[in-house]
Amino acid sequence: MLFVPFVPFVLFCGRFLWPSCIGPPGSHILRVKMRKTTFLKRKVREFSFIGRALASTRHPVLAHLIPMRRCNLACGYCNEYDHTSKPIDLEIIKSRLNKLADLGTSIVTISGGEPMMHPELDQIIHHIRVRGMIAGLISNGYYFTPDRIKRLNKAGLEYLQISIDNVEPDEVSRKSLRVLDKKLRYLSEHADFHVNINSVIGGGIKNPDDALTVARRAVELGFSTTVGVIHDVDGTLKALSVKEKDIFQQVKKLGNKDHARLNWFQDSIAEGKPYNWRCRAGARYLYICEEGLVHWCSQQRGYPGIPLEQYTMEDFDREYKTEKWCAPTCTLQCVHQVGILDNWRDPQKTPAQMAEEQKSGVGDMIGAD
Ligand code: SF4
Ligand code: SF4
Numbered sequence: 001m002l003f004v005p006f007v008p009f010v011l012f013c014g015r016f017l018w019p020s021c022i023g024p025p026g027s028h029i030l031r032v033k034m035r036k037t038t039f040l041k042r043k044v045r046e047f048s049f050i051g052r053a054l055a056s057t058r059h060p061v062l063a064h065l066i067p068m069r070r071c072n073l074a075c076g077y078c079n080e081y082d083h084t085s086k087p088i089d090l091e092i093i094k095s096r097l098n099k100l101a102d103l104g105t106s107i108v109t110i111s112g113g114e115p116m117m118h119p120e121l122d123q124i125i126h127h128i129r130v131r132g133m134i135a136g137l138i139s140n141g142y143y144f145t146p147d148r149i150k151r152l153n154k155a156g157l158e159y160l161q162i163s164i165d166n167v168e169p170d171e172v173s174r175k176s177l178r179v180l181d182k183k184l185r186y187l188s189e190h191a192d193f194h195v196n197i198n199s200v201i202g203g204g205i206k207n208p209d210d211a212l213t214v215a216r217r218a219v220e221l222g223f224s225t226t227v228g229v230i231h232d233v234d235g236t237l238k239a240l241s242v243k244e245k246d247i248f249q250q251v252k253k254l255g256n257k258d259h260a261r262l263n264w265f266q267d268s269i270a271e272g273k274p275y276n277w278r279c280r281a282g283a284r285y286l287y288i289c290e291e292g293l294v295h296w297c298s299q300q301r302g303y304p305g306i307p308l309e310q311y312t313m314e315d316f317d318r319e320y321k322t323e324k325w326c327a328p329t330c331t332l333q334c335v336h337q338v339g340i341l342d343n344w345r346d347p348q349k350t351p352a353q354m355a356e357e358q359k360s361g362v363g364d365m366i367g368a369d
Pocket of ligand 1 (some may be wrong): 071072073074075078079080081112113114140175
């Protein structure tokens with residue numbers, strides 16, 4: 001998904017959702033009790049993961065894993081899909097998940113393309129849970145039916161994010177409230193997992209008011225809501241218009257307050273201003289493409305481009321320390337949120353400084369010889 005305002009990192013910002021419609025009175029009470037228990041268990045896990053992330057910098061916090069690139073849609077701003085690729089074999093995905101677990105990864109979010117098109121998605125989610133990691137999913141929402149939602153409950157899904165771009169479908173996006181409202185009602189009724197609805201602004205979305213309509217509907221259905229600025233085709237910053245900025249602030253007020261506080265950088269994005277932060281992509285955040293290569297993120301594929309199975313803590317340390325040239329204008333929320341954990345420690349070096357350091361390291365060794 002191109003925008004990435006995900007809340008897989010709901011660790012910080014999870015808000016409990018109470019569905020507006022949960023069946024007849026008897027089942028209602030049971031269901032509410034069950035959801036309370038699930039919620040509490042999830043919170044305990046989240047806090048332990050946060051504690052671990054703060055105590056040690058030497059493990060990935062969040063990985064986005066792509067089990068297939070194929071998508072049923074073709075959003076005008078997106079560079080992350082095709083219409084032909086096949087799903088990656090389950091055993092291959094499991095071995096990638098095993099490697100992520102061995103690296104100590106806390107959260108795995110399945111993304112795409114449209115991951116709901118993968119025929120073995122439930123087994124993938126189940127395997128994330130078996131390996132003790134938090135399981136998240138980013139989807140365009142088209143494939144949700146009551147039965148499918150119940151299967152995801154059973155598989156152990158913990159967080160879902162759907163991004164809705166507009167109210168009526170247009171040539172830029174068909175991720176539209178009118179098309180998806182029925183799916184949202186199914187989720188409200190049947191999902192045991194946390195659902196976040198993200199509305200978006202910028203990137204060619206015609207009517208900024210739509211973001212407000214989407215956010216209000218999300219709140220009405222008992223979901224959490226966030227707003228993201230859609231990045232440009234190269235993944236970087238594009239200033240919002242005056243009207244877009246106004247809507248952006250209104251939608252933020254409707255959403256989760258903790259999330260808004262954590263996304264302070266979004267105010268700079270809205271103003272089109274660069275800002276300072278330390279991107280820990282390639283280390284605390286990993287993007288694993290369908291070929292199993294580790295990339296900084298969806299918008300910087302190719303760096304470092306090392307197969308996950310060969311990824312070592314040496315690679316992790318190098319990327320942790322490397323300053324990213326694209327950071328000042330980056331709009332990728334989830335990587336920012338991960339970055340908050342370490343923004344106060346371990347200053348980074350430019351790639352040139354890193355290269356110099358490595359060279360002098362080799363020089364020292366040769367000298368020692
Ligand atoms: S729905 Fe498909 S085309 Fe649209 S943003 Fe997501 S991956 Fe890209
Ligand atoms: S700053 Fe980090 S997350 Fe943002 S585009 Fe660059 S590598 Fe990706």
